Amino acid sequence: MNRYSISFLPVNSFLPSFHSAMDAISLQKIQISGPTLASLIQRVSSAAGDVDGLLFGRVSHITPFTLSDDSSTATTSDQPTLVATVTSFFSSNSTSTFYSASGQLDTPTLNNLLSTSDDRLIGWFSGRRKTQLRPSMRESSVTSALASSIQFSSQVQSSPESLTFPPCIFFLLTTPFQDQLIHTHEYKAFQFRSSTDSFDPKTLDVVNLGPAFRGHYGNFTPNSPFPDLPFQVKGLNCESMVEDEGEKENQKFGTLCDQSFKIGRLKSLMGSEAANYTAELEELYNNMINKLNGLAKLVEQSSARVLEQENHNMKLRYKVAGFE
Amino acid sequence: MPPIVFTQLNYLLTHSPHSIKVEQMWSGSKNPGLLDRFTLAIPFCLDYIKWDVIYNAQFPLLAPDIVFGPEDEKFRPYNAGGEGDLKPKNSLSDWNCKDPTRLLSLILELRSLYMAYQKKRVGEVDDERLKFEINTIYSREGIEMYMTSGVDKPEEVKLAVPLLEMDLNKMVAGSTWRHQQKIYLQVIYPVSRKYLAMASAPRLKLVSSPELKAFFSIDEFRLPSWLEGMCMAEYLPTLEEMLESQIRDAISSIEVRRKFITALAIPFGRPVESDPVFCxxxxxxxxxxxxxxxxxxxxxxxxxxxxxxxxxxxxxxxxxxxxxxxxxxxxxxxxxxxxxxxxxxxxxxxxxxxxxxxxxxxxxxxxxxxxxx
Incomplete structure (x- = not known):
């Protein structure tokens, strides 16, 4: 089981009040880093057809910033101010991966998708070319089901009280109907509210680096986890990865590492004996570059095989659909 | 167009009890080619509702999705409800792409759900007169309602009241109409939140299915006048009576025309071609x-x-x-x-x-x- 349900268990007995509280909180805005949004758009526009996927991130409580002398305008809201931050996403290469045709959640598949990631689910997205920029029938059902799911809710961060938040965020990405238009993508971010059964459009705050964003960036904690490689990737540890001429160097690199090339030895670069060590270091760098080249080649080859397999799958699908 | 989608659409266009039209078709693939999305114009309440049907050409076996009109964002026909609720079966829940009838049954199911949705919206309007009118004609079957709303449009409730119980298709001998011919009274009520002692007359218009024009001209029918303080339940019987007698006249005049064409054959010889149904x-x-x-x-x-x-x-x-x-x-x-x-x-x-x-x-x-x- 995933940990979201575990985090929920302690408050299980307060279900009715919890449920209403869960929904009533309106997000102030949704944040996303420029690169995450860019790669989301890239993913949608490079796909052959329509795609969808999951959005990960967190929901945090922020202290409202009210600089006012007038006490009457400083409204003390009962509701905490919440900001959602999208940090990453997962996309399949088709639609309807974790829900049925009529928009019901396929909980086992969803759990399976979530089990490989440490990120918290906060919503999902749908990318479809040349369609209206409003949620479709199925998207409404899926979003509504996610927004009312207790199982997939996550804890609000830095909140004084224990608050949970359902994955009620929905991104819609489309392209304009006319090809001649100046813009090529359209997107809209929503928070689904179960109480009113409606999609509330939310400002999508794109956080970038740079002087203009300094104040902005202070409040934003970027999240770029190192890719998790839970499986033994063949080639990373065996000799076949680096071919021919690389093999020898690879061994040497290994030897170098085995000889525990200590940072301390870098000191030898200074002074009279430097010349000997320069050669040794250059060799080390060369070996590293060779290893990287080998890795790049491996990635290229496997990408080509993935593409080949995808094309093959597409042909099979077309065959089933009666094109031949 | 993917053949599987084409057979479904073709079945829909040839078998629908309403005359549904395809407004446009386009492709959503990266490399345009396969048409996998189209707009259907579906007759509803004497107007058309336009729904975008979205297939995925890359995965033509998947069930289509639908984007409703901009005014119908609240229309959620298959909302799943809460977790663990019993999910009722619907046209999408056991989609079978090989069955050409599926798209039609999906659209028909959605249309009737849409009808119920609009009825519910009209029922929620806070207007005394409207409530009274709708309650008094509630027993009539097949009334379609539509609530117009929008930022720059006045709030109005449109009713399409089917008139006359007779089956026009059977009354005209030898007719080859594919769709059921019907005459409707379109009634448009402006929504007034306050109770007015003298509610203004609703806007009335008689509308018939287009093929009916071959033997009965709706434009020449003069609607009985709406008296002050009248309600639909009073108005409809008079209207129907007048309409029925004129339709019967129109049907008998087909026979008069037939006799005339037969008489023409005496000096002219047998006609090369003639219209045997409406003459x-x-x-x-x-x-x-x-x-x-x-x-x-x-x-x-x-x-x-x-x-x-x-x-x-x-x-x-x-x-x-x-x-x-x-x-x-x-x-x-x-x-x-x-x-x-x-x-x-x-x-x-x-x-x-x-x-x-x-x-x-x-x-x-x-x-x-x-x-x-």
Missing amino acids: RKATFLACSGVFTFLVHISLPIQFPRQQPALMLQSSQHFHSHPGNAPIKSAILQDYPWSPRWDVVEMAERIFDYLVEECLNFKKYCNEVLVQQR
Whole structure:
């Protein structure tokens, strides 16, 4: 089981009040880093057809910033101010991966998708070319089901009280109907509210680096986890990865590492004996570059095989659909 | 278009009880080619609702999705409800792409859910008069309602009330209509939140299915006037009574036209072509000496009060441009006529008139040919 349900268990007995509280909180805005949004758009526009996927991130409580002398305008809201931050996403290469045709959640598949990631689910997205920029029938059902799911809710961060938040965020990405238009993508971010059964459009705050964003960036904690490689990737540890001429160097690199090339030895670069060590270091760098080249080649080859397999799958699908 | 999608769409267009139209088709693939999305215009409440049906050409086996109109964002036909709720079965829940009937049954199911949705919206409008009107005509079957709302539009409730219980398709002998013919009264109520002692008359309009025009002209029907303080339940019976008697007249006048066409066969010989269902058209072959020509006779709905329109078409003279069309006369409607003559006399008078008129027409044909040289 995933940990979201575990985090929920302690408050299980307060279900009715919890449920209403869960929904009533309106997000102030949704944040996303420029690169995450860019790669989301890239993913949608490079796909052959329509795609969808999951959005990960967190929901945090922020202290409202009210600089006012007038006490009457400083409204003390009962509701905490919440900001959602999208940090990453997962996309399949088709639609309807974790829900049925009529928009019901396929909980086992969803759990399976979530089990490989440490990120918290906060919503999902749908990318479809040349369609209206409003949620479709199925998207409404899926979003509504996610927004009312207790199982997939996550804890609000830095909140004084224990608050949970359902994955009620929905991104819609489309392209304009006319090809001649100046813009090529359209997107809209929503928070689904179960109480009113409606999609509330939310400002999508794109956080970038740079002087203009300094104040902005202070409040934003970027999240770029190192890719998790839970499986033994063949080639990373065996000799076949680096071919021919690389093999020898690879061994040497290994030897170098085995000889525990200590940072301390870098000191030898200074002074009279430097010349000997320069050669040794250059060799080390060369070996590293060779290893990287080998890795790049491996990635290229496997990408080509993935593409080949995808094309093959597409042909099979077309065959089933009666094109031949 | 993916063949699987094409068969479903084709089935929908040929088997739908409503005349659904495809407005546009386009492709959503990266490399345009396969058409996998289209807009359907579905008749509803005497208007059309436009729904975008979205398939995925890359995965044509998947069920389609639908984007409803911009005013219908709240329409959630298959909302799943809470977790663990029992999910009712619907047209999408066991989608089978190989079954060509599925798209049609999906659209029909959604249309009836949409009808219920609009009914619910109208029921929620806080307007005393409207509530009363709807409650009093609630027992009538097949009423469709629509609530217009929008930022720059006035709030209005539209009703489409089907009139007359008779089956028009069966009443017109030999009709080949694919869709059920029906006459509706369109009623538009402006929504007023306050109770007004003198509520203004609703806007009324009679609408019929387009094919009905072949034998009954809805435009010439004069609606009975709406008296002050009247309600629909009072108005409808009078209207239906008037309408029914006029429809019966229209049906019996088909027989009058049929007799006239039969009578035309006495001087002209058997018609080359004639409209056997509504008897609105007949074409005869005639000759004067060696000059051979066709006589097209078209009968108005108001026959015999209004005389038929005649047109002659030469079988021997043709325009050189464009496309060698045969030379035709103007429409002849100014010849001796009396509705009191019996049909045999009518036919003979037309024949006599044409004996003279065809000479003019022959002259005209020759002139055209001379000009063309």
